[in-house]
Amino acid sequence: DIQMTQSPSSLSASVGDRVTITCRTSQSISTYVNWYRHQPGKPPNLLIYSGSNLQSGVPSRFSGSGSGTHFTLTISSLQPEDFATYYCQQSYSSPWTFGQGTKVEIK
Amino acid sequence: QVQLVESGGDLVKPGGSLRLSCTASGFNFSDYYMSWLRQAPGKGLEWLAYIRTPGTTIYYADSVKGRFTVSRDNANNSLFLQMDDLRVEDTAVYYCARQARDFDYWGRGTLVTVSS
Numbered sequence: 001d002i003q004m005t006q007s008p009s010s011l012s013a014s015v016g017d018r019v020t021i022t023c024r025t026s027q028s029i030s031t032y033v034n035w036y037r038h039q040p041g042k043p044p045n046l047l048i049y050s051g052s053n054l055q056s057g058v059p060s061r062f063s064g065s066g067s068g069t070h071f072t073l074t075i076s077s078l079q080p081e082d083f084a085t086y087y088c089q090q091s092y093s094s095p096w097t098f099g100q101g102t103k104v105e106i107k
Numbered sequence: 108q109v110q111l112v113e114s115g116g117d118l119v120k121p122g123g124s125l126r127l128s129c130t131a132s133g134f135n136f137s138d139y140y141m142s143w144l145r146q147a148p149g150k151g152l153e154w155l156a157y158i159r160t161p162g163t164t165i166y167y168a169d170s171v172k173g174r175f176t177v178s179r180d181n182a183n184n185s186l187f188l189q190m191d192d193l194r195v196e197d198t199a200v201y202y203c204a205r206q207a208r209d210f211d212y213w214g215r216g217t218l219v220t221v222s223s
Contacts, residue, residue: 034209043213096154
């Protein structure tokens, strides 16, 4: 199974801050990584697919990069609705696995 | 618009069974692969089961293999998860999701609680 390791596990930030979350995989998977935002009481929301592609309807403050084993999600200017938990997920092979999550909290 | 609605969650005793349903609308259900995922209390997201259309290819996570069975009814735009031999650690919110290269649409989830 492909292991996904996210860092940090949590962070505190303020509205307007730039935030970067990292995901490392246990083997090289090209750009087969997706990113989700999960707000409490709501279903997860796809933000970025295939490493760097912005899902339709997702604000442009979200961006993704990386390939191989190292990936990043960047939020350029944090908004109130972005205080949530973020997950990376590999779509390279079954079983499809997620990182453990990064909780973004209000400073 | 795309909608996925799960149902069937309940309180069940260890060793018991439950059948979850997911009703899809707003897209051509028979064209898409589907998955079940879950989130246990205080834990992250876990993929459980995947089914292609028309249902001839199925994958399971090791944690549920042999206990859970995924199926679909394309005529009624429905996805199912039969859960047998339930354990306390199966307590979670269960989601169905449309799967392309990613999980692009999710339902709001249904809560399954396994407790004596």
